[in-house]
Amino acid sequence: MSPELSDDAGRPxxxxxxxxxxxxxxxxxxxxKGYAVTLIDRCPRLGGRAQVFEKDGFRHDAGxxxxxxxxxxxxxxxxxxxxxxxxxxxxxLKLWYRFRFDDGDHFDYGGGIxxxxxxxxxxxxxxxxxxxxxxxxxxxxxDRGFTELSDRPFHRFWFMLKQVPHLLRLRADRSVWQMVSKxxxxxxxxxxxxxQPLLVGGNPFDTTSIYGLIHFLERAHGVxxxxxxxxxxVAAFEKLMREQGxxxxxxxxxxxxxxxxxxxxxxxxxxxxxxxxxxxxSNVDPxxxxxxxxxxxxxxxxxxxxxxxxxxSMGLFVLFFGTERSYPEVAHHTIWMGPRYRELLxxxxxxxxxxxDFSIYLHRPTATDPSFAPAGCDSFYALVPVPxxxxxxxxxxxxxxxxxxxxxxxxxxxxxxxxxxxxxxxxMTPEQFDQRYLSPAGAGFSIAPxxxxxxxxxFHNRGEGPRNLYLVGAGSHxxxxxxxxxxxxxxxxxxxxxxxxxxxQVPARLVPA
Ligand SMILES: Cc1cc2nc3c(=O)[nH]c(=O)nc-3n(C[C@H](O)[C@H](O)[C@H](O)COP(=O)(O)OP(=O)(O)OC[C@H]3O[C@@H](n4cnc5c(N)ncnc54)[C@H](O)[C@@H]3O)c2cc1C
Numbered sequence: 463m464s465p466e467l468s469d470d471a472g473r474p475x476x477x478x479x480x481x482x483x484x485x486x487x488x489x490x491x492x493x494x495k496g497y498a499v500t501l502i503d504r505c506p507r508l509g510g511r512a513q514v515f516e517k518d519g520f521r522h523d524a525g526x527x528x529x530x531x532x533x534x535x536x537x538x539x540x541x542x543x544x545x546x547x548x549x550x551x552x553x554x555l556k557l558w559y560r561f562r563f564d565d566g567d568h569f570d571y572g573g574g575i576x577x578x579x580x581x582x583x584x585x586x587x588x589x590x591x592x593x594x595x596x597x598x599x600x601x602x603x604x605d606r607g608f609t610e611l612s613d614r615p616f617h618r619f620w621f622m623l624k625q626v627p628h629l630l631r632l633r634a635d636r637s638v639w640q641m642v643s644k645x646x647x648x649x650x651x652x653x654x655x656x657x658q659p660l661l662v663g664g665n666p667f668d669t670t671s672i673y674g675l676i677h678f679l680e681r682a683h684g685v686x687x688x689x690x691x692x693x694x695x696v697a698a699f700e701k702l703m704r705e706q707g708x709x710x711x712x713x714x715x716x717x718x719x720x721x722x723x724x725x726x727x728x729x730x731x732x733x734x735x736x737x738x739x740x741x742x743x744s745n746v747d748p749x750x751x752x753x754x755x756x757x758x759x760x761x762x763x764x765x766x767x768x769x770x771x772x773x774x775s776m777g778l779f780v781l782f783f784g785t786e787r788s789y790p791e792v793a794h795h796t797i798w799m800g801p802r803y804r805e806l807l808x809x810x811x812x813x814x815x816x817x818x819d820f821s822i823y824l825h826r827p828t829a830t831d832p833s834f835a836p837a838g839c840d841s842f843y844a845l846v847p848v849p850x851x852x853x854x855x856x857x858x859x860x861x862x863x864x865x866x867x868x869x870x871x872x873x874x875x876x877x878x879x880x881x882x883x884x885x886x887x888x889x890m891t892p893e894q895f896d897q898r899y900l901s902p903a904g905a906g907f908s909i910a911p912x913x914x915x916x917x918x919x920x921f922h923n924r925g926e927g928p929r930n931l932y933l934v935g936a937g938s939h940x941x942x943x944x945x946x947x948x949x950x951x952x953x954x955x956x957x958x959x960x961x962x963x964x965x966x967q968v969p970a971r972l973v974p975a
Contacts, residue, residue, distance in 0.1 A: 468572035470498040472958040474961050477502065477729050477737050479716045479737035479755075480745030482510025483526075483944050486699045487538055487951030488743045489708050494541040496961030499708045500737055502729065504715040504900070507693075508700050510745070510935075511899060514693035519836045522843055523634075523693055527825045528558075528661070529686040529797060530679055531945040542706055549698035551689040555830065560793035561654045562876060564801045569654050570793075572685060586648035596645035596655065600678035602630050607675045608945075614951035615923055616939045622918035634672050634913060638664075641671035653803050657701065660847060662942040663775025663907025665811040667804060670913040679945065682740045682875075684900035687794065687830050716746070719931075726928045727754075741930045743954060747904040748921035748937040749909070757928055765926035773915065774905035775942070776810050777850035777892030781865050785840045786883040792840075792876055794829035795807065797824040814853030816860055820846045822868065826888075839885075844868050850892050851904040857891040865889050907935035916941065923953040932957060 476492040478485045481503030493499045507513055510527035514864040529535075529546070532552050539546040546552070558572030570581050575597075582589050606628050616622060633641065642656040658676040659669035688695040703710060715732040719742060726742045742749045752761050752769040800806060800819040823845040827834045833839035846868065849855060873880040892904025901908070909915050920939045925931025934950040936942035 469600070473498040475500065475738060475742040476741045476743060476958075477739040478592050478743045478745060479503075479714070479719075479729060480935065481505065481508040481710070481945060482511060482745050482935055484513065484938075484947035484950050485510065485743070485745030486696070487946070487948045488705070488745065488932070488934045489703060490541060490699070490706070490953050491951050491955040492741070492743065492935050492958060493557060493703075495955070495958060496963055497741070497958075500711065500739075501703070501708060502711045502714050502731065502737070503715055504713065505898065506713055508710065508712065509693065509698070510695035512692045512696050513898075514691065514696075515782060515888075517782070517888065518784065520807060520839070520841045520886050521691065521834045522694075522780075522782045522841060523691045523825070523827070524780070524782075524843075524890070526692050526944050527687075527827070527843075529688060529692070529695070529944065530676075532681045532686050533683065534945055539702060542702065544702060546698065549663045549701060550694050552686050552695070553684050553689060553830065554684045555794055557793055557795075558680065559654075559795045559797050561650070561799060562878065563650055563799050567650065569650060571616045571654060575681070582651060583650060585727035586943075587650050589651050592645040592647065593651075593655075596642060597681060599641065599645070599677060600674050600681075603672055604675040604678040604682070606632065607672050607938055610677060611917075612940045612946070612949040613956070615760055615953050615957055616917045617922035617924045617926075625917070629672070632672070634670050636671045637667050638669050638674050639666045641674045642666075649803075654797075657797060659911060660776075662911050662946065663740070663905065663909075663936075665776075665912040666726075666806050666812065667807060669911050670916060672913075673911055676943075685795075687827070689831050689930070690833065691831070711897045714864050716733055716755060719755045719928075721928045723759055724760065724928055727929050741932065742928075743932045743958075744925070745933075745935040746932055747899075747901055747905075747908050747935075747953060750900050751933070753902075755946075762798050762926040765921065767923060768919075768926075772902070772909045772937075773912065774850050774852070774903040775907040775910045777848045777895065777904050778906035779848045779864055779892075780890045781844040781846075781847045781868055781887065783842050783844075784835055784885045784890065785842065785877070785880065786838075786885055787879065788828070788838055788840050789826070790829075791876055792824070792826050792829065794826055795825040796822075796826070796876065798824055798872070800878065810847050810849050814855075815848045816848055816853070816855050816864070818867070820848075820864075820868070820873070821872075822846055824872070826905070844872065847906075848892065850906075851858055851896060859895050861889055861891045907942035908935070911941050923950060924957055 476497040478501040513524040561569040656666040720728040896904040
């Protein structure tokens with residue numbers, strides 16, 4: 463523990479509800495500000511959606527696997543004068559994603575810009591120049607949307623108004639697909655460069671082109687992997703948190719937040735405990751927070767309206783499996799595109815239909831770190847975007863059927879022999895996202911990144927109700943994905959006052975003469 467944080471007596475208290483990356487980052491920032499910090503989460507491990515599953519010698523990261531902007535993690539260690547490299551090894555990947563199309567063709571994306579340009583030239587030479595212009599456009603959005611605004615509070619309407627001219631200039635009214643299509647002609651390359659919103663829960667045809675900044679974010683900072691997986695990154699944070707004296711309570715569900723005179727006083731847990739606090743930072747889904755945890759009359763109308771009309775992101779079906787053999791020719795990250803793109807996304811986002819076809823994000827961590835599986839074997843997860851629970855799909859029936867279709871499709875294409883070599887398989891449906899993480903509608907990424915649910919329109923980082931309540935995480939500004947949720951804690955850092963430490967009264971007889 464830093465010497466200056468060694469004594470909690472007299473420090474004002476912060477309780478963080480939820481131990482996702484947003485909650486972890488917020489807890490560390492509050493601690494660095496001098497608060498006594500307690501973090502409470504209902505999962506058995508820290509990390510929120512970044513849980514770790516282990517079965518029969520195969521290990522799986524349950525959630526995020528692609529690390530972009532690692533400097534955001536480094537900053538959190540630097541708050542305490544620590545170097546992240548002493549806690550976890552983060553390595554850059556040379557090949558970021560391999561896109562595999564339905565006709566068997568592929569597109570390798572990553573490395574230096576020359577590698578990407580060569581791949582584009584192989585498929586459609588006229589798009590080489592278009593790509594350069596797309597990247598320039600993405601950089602303009604990045605400079606404004608990420609560098610200048612991602613850690614700024616957006617709860618004041620005038621602040622939003624001031625951004626309008628910039629948003630118009632950047633054509634925030636256009637979708638990511640429209641933005642990409644303006645510069646790129648070939649359908650396969652359009653698909654490859656427009657999938658980024660799916661990484662934060664949005665349909666590329668509906669998501670504001672502001673999210674096109676992800677493209678430059680990847681180019682500027684690369685795509686990385688934590689050796690040992692995202693779970694190892696979470697473990698590194700947990701070590702830092704414990705060293706700094708942050709109290710962590712796992713397997714503990716918060717049931718209610720007590721409010722007195724429009725200020726949060728305490729948090730009550732399902733096992734009957736009560737944690738008093740001067741400030742509460744919520745990392746749970748904002749719809750759950752405002753609908754379930756706070757007394758209704760303490761929540762502002764703005765938040766009640768947002769919670770009632772919130773459009774949740776899509777659901778996720780994730781199949782975890784090992785193989786008795788290895789597939790060395792399969793990349794670390796593969797985007798396996800199905801036969802349909804726009805129509806499939808329509809089925810998922812608009813029609814609420816679980817189609818027969820699908821696209822897959824296939825994770826093979828053993829490509830970079832063999833410790834994920836027994837020797838000579840591979841560990842995989844296959845993630846398929848699906849409608850969320852509002853579609854009323856019976857997952858007890860459809861889950862096993864979808865699993866079989868995925869195995870058949872991979873066996874017939876990039877994982878030949880999978881049907882006989884698959885081991886230790888199990889899957890997660892949107893129902894588990896609802897039950898485990900209390901994610902409304904079983905959404906994979908909280909509320910969708912539409913324009914009308916972004917910036918000022920998203921759930922504010924300053925609570926819309928009790929005055930000492932703050933929000934971090936995917937449903938708050940700036941949004942989902944690890945860079946987004948870690949930045950949400952930077953916003954709260956700006957809002958949370960420096961802790962005023964009360965000096966303990968020393969009895970007069972102990973004061974030296
Ligand atoms: C399968 C998958 C793959 C992804 N891949 C990537 C990727 O590669 N790269 C990337 O950047 N992003 C990725 N994402 C998105 C990213 O993981 C999330 O946006 C981010 O981790 C969400 O963090 P968060 O801070 O919002 O908290 P969450 O991870 O949502 O954690 C919130 C925690 O609060 C707990 N909680 C809820 N209610 C209560 C309560 N009442 N009491 C106590 N605890 C409670 C939940 O159980 C959970 O543990 C992925 C997401 C998923 C699901």
